[in-house]
Amino acid sequence: MLLTIDWLxxxxxxxxxxxxxxxxxGIAMYSTxxxxxxxxxxxxxxxxxxxxxxxxxQPVADGIKLFFKEEIIPNTSNxxxxxxxxxxAMMTAMLTSAVIPWGNKIELFGRTIDLQIADxxxxxxxxxxxxxxxxxxxxxxxxxxxNKFSLMAAIRGASQMIxxxxxxxxxxxxxxxxxxTLSLKGIVEQQMNHTxxxxxxxxxxxxxxxxxxxxxxxxPFDLPEAENELNFGYHQEYSSMKLxxxxxxxxxxxxxxxxxxxxxxxxxxDLPFLNEATLSPNIAAxxxxxxxxxxxxxxxxxxxxxxxxxxxxxxxxxMNLGWKGLLPLALVNMLVTxxxxxxxxx
Amino acid sequence: xxxxxxxxxxxxxLAIGSALMVLLSKNPVHxxxxxxxxxxAISGHYILLNAQFLFIVxxxxxxxxxxxLFLFVIMLMNLNTDTEPQKNKWLRLAGVVAxxxxxxxxxxxxxxxEIQRQQANAAVxxxxxxxxxxxxxxxxxxxxxxxxxxxxxxxxxxxxSAMVGAVVIGKKGD
Numbered sequence: 345m346l347l348t349i350d351w352l353x354x355x356x357x358x359x360x361x362x363x364x365x366x367x368x369x370g371i372a373m374y375s376t377x378x379x380x381x382x383x384x385x386x387x388x389x390x391x392x393x394x395x396x397x398x399x400x401x402q403p404v405a406d407g408i409k410l411f412f413k414e415e416i417i418p419n420t421s422n423x424x425x426x427x428x429x430x431x432x433a434m435m436t437a438m439l440t441s442a443v444i445p446w447g448n449k450i451e452l453f454g455r456t457i458d459l460q461i462a463d464x465x466x467x468x469x470x471x472x473x474x475x476x477x478x479x480x481x482x483x484x485x486x487x488x489x490x491n492k493f494s495l496m497a498a499i500r501g502a503s504q505m506i507x508x509x510x511x512x513x514x515x516x517x518x519x520x521x522x523x524x525t526l527s528l529k530g531i532v533e534q535q536m537n538h539t540x541x542x543x544x545x546x547x548x549x550x551x552x553x554x555x556x557x558x559x560x561x562x563x564p565f566d567l568p569e570a571e572n573e574l575n576f577g578y579h580q581e582y583s584s585m586k587l588x589x590x591x592x593x594x595x596x597x598x599x600x601x602x603x604x605x606x607x608x609x610x611x612x613x614d615l616p617f618l619n620e621a622t623l624s625p626n627i628a629a630x631x632x633x634x635x636x637x638x639x640x641x642x643x644x645x646x647x648x649x650x651x652x653x654x655x656x657x658x659x660x661x662x663m664n665l666g667w668k669g670l671l672p673l674a675l676v677n678m679l680v681t682x683x684x685x686x687x688x689x690x
Numbered sequence: 691x692x693x694x695x696x697x698x699x700x701x702x703x704l705a706i707g708s709a710l711m712v713l714l715s716k717n718p719v720h721x722x723x724x725x726x727x728x729x730x731a732i733s734g735h736y737i738l739l740n741a742q743f744l745f746i747v748x749x750x751x752x753x754x755x756x757x758x759l760f761l762f763v764i765m766l767m768n769l770n771t772d773t774e775p776q777k778n779k780w781l782r783l784a785g786v787v788a789x790x791x792x793x794x795x796x797x798x799x800x801x802x803x804e805i806q807r808q809q810a811n812a813a814v815x816x817x818x819x820x821x822x823x824x825x826x827x828x829x830x831x832x833x834x835x836x837x838x839x840x841x842x843x844x845x846x847x848x849x850x851s852a853m854v855g856a857v858v859i860g861k862k863g864d
Contacts, residue, residue: 422719465826465827466827469743473753476758480758
């Protein structure tokens with residue numbers, strides 16, 4: 345053959361990708377269940393209880409329902425782009441997981457396997473790039489529906505995401521001054537040896553957190569799907585599993601942004617007060633993975649808690665918060681961090 | 691042929707094919723989407739050159755920001771094929787002449803480069819992977835902030851003035 349390829353490496357990465365995607369899908373599924381339960385608790389209700397114990401089979405039932413719904417493509421829509429929209433939304437939601445270090449190395453069948461799909465030295469920028477591509481799913485879907493409410497919602501969503509990306513990027517820059525590396529693996533290892541970045545960058549984390557809420561289109565920033573103004577937002581014309589993809593992408597985004605926040609600011613797969621070197625590598629890696637998932641799920645729960653506590657912003661309030669509140673705050677944070685880092689290194 | 695060369699050919703075909711589709715598709719929204727594909731393919735080439743930073747910045751700036759604005763404008767204008775203004779015959783002719791001149795320049799430049807390479811007797815290779823490291827963020831930062839710091843800062847002033855100009859134009863109505 346004319347190819348010289350390390351097939352084992354490719355198989356290893358493929359298995360890793362499948363596992364990561366399946367886990368992300370599973371967590372997104374159960375996030376929908378958790379969302380309803382959290383809402384129920386906050387409103388003194390019971391939430392889903394019929395399907396399975398504690399309503400645990402509810403997400404499965406929902407999925408089956410979505411699959412069996414009639415598939416409707418509007419007559420006047422742009423057919424190709426109409427189908428492309430939800431695909432893009434789902435794809436950009438999953439892409440980020442490629443650079444996240446899910447855990448330390450494990451040893452299986454005599455091979456040392458890195459629990460990270462790709463350790464690129466620009467990991468953070470990759471995440472940022474994929475987030476900036478996330479606009480397309482919403483914009484293309486909203487435009488292709490050929491419905492003015494959808495178009496309005498798509499434009500709202502896109503301008504909101506572009507506005508909040510700026511503050512998010514600057515918050516990340518301030519973090520970079522401290523870590524000195526863009527590789528996510530490097531950042532996690534630094535935090536394992538020293539303290540978590542949240543100690544150094546509390547304001548940066550605050551900005552990042554608010555921007556992550558906005559990027560996921562979660563309440564109080566869910567202007568693109570404001571029911572009382574825009575009927576149902578950019579996915580109004582969608583039915584069946586295409587609608588399901590849009591809704592699902594939101595939950596995957598939530599989970600992934602939880603993982604990113606845990607990785608950047610809360611030590612990634614680091615479990616505090618535990619010396620990993622004393623354990624066998626596989627056990628240590630397993631504990632690390634569980635720690636990362638625990639942190640991520642905590643953030644997802646915080647997202648839900650916020651959704652059922654705070655009402656939606658008005659559109660001008662949203663823009664004011666982004667441009668006049670978060671952006672200056674992030675800039676000042678960046679300048680102060682730069683000054684302090686320069687002063688300490690001198 | 692190794693993996694790199696295969697990837698190079700795939701990406702090149704993708705880039706040229708998408709670039710053609712930008713021009714050929716009737717719907718302007720489709721043109722923008724094909725243009726995004728072109729940027730993806732070119733970003734892929736950056737990875738083959740081991741220029742990871744350029745790869746991601748190309749995606750963030752062009753595919754993630756500038757193209758979104760393009761899409762915005764075109765979606766809001768909602769151009770159709772029948773509302774598209776018919777261009778003047780002479781204008782088309784001028785376009786053909788200008789395009790031909792540009793192609794001539796390109797061919798001349800590439801031919802020159804080919805001759806130089808043969809003179810230098812360099813190994814004939816399509817791509818180099820994992821070798822050049824000028825595109826890595828560290829080297830790029832050093833080059834930008836040491837050798838080219840003045841042009842770099844001046845270009846940022848240019849951007850600032852463009853931004854101020856945009857705000858002035860936007861405020862004109864008030």
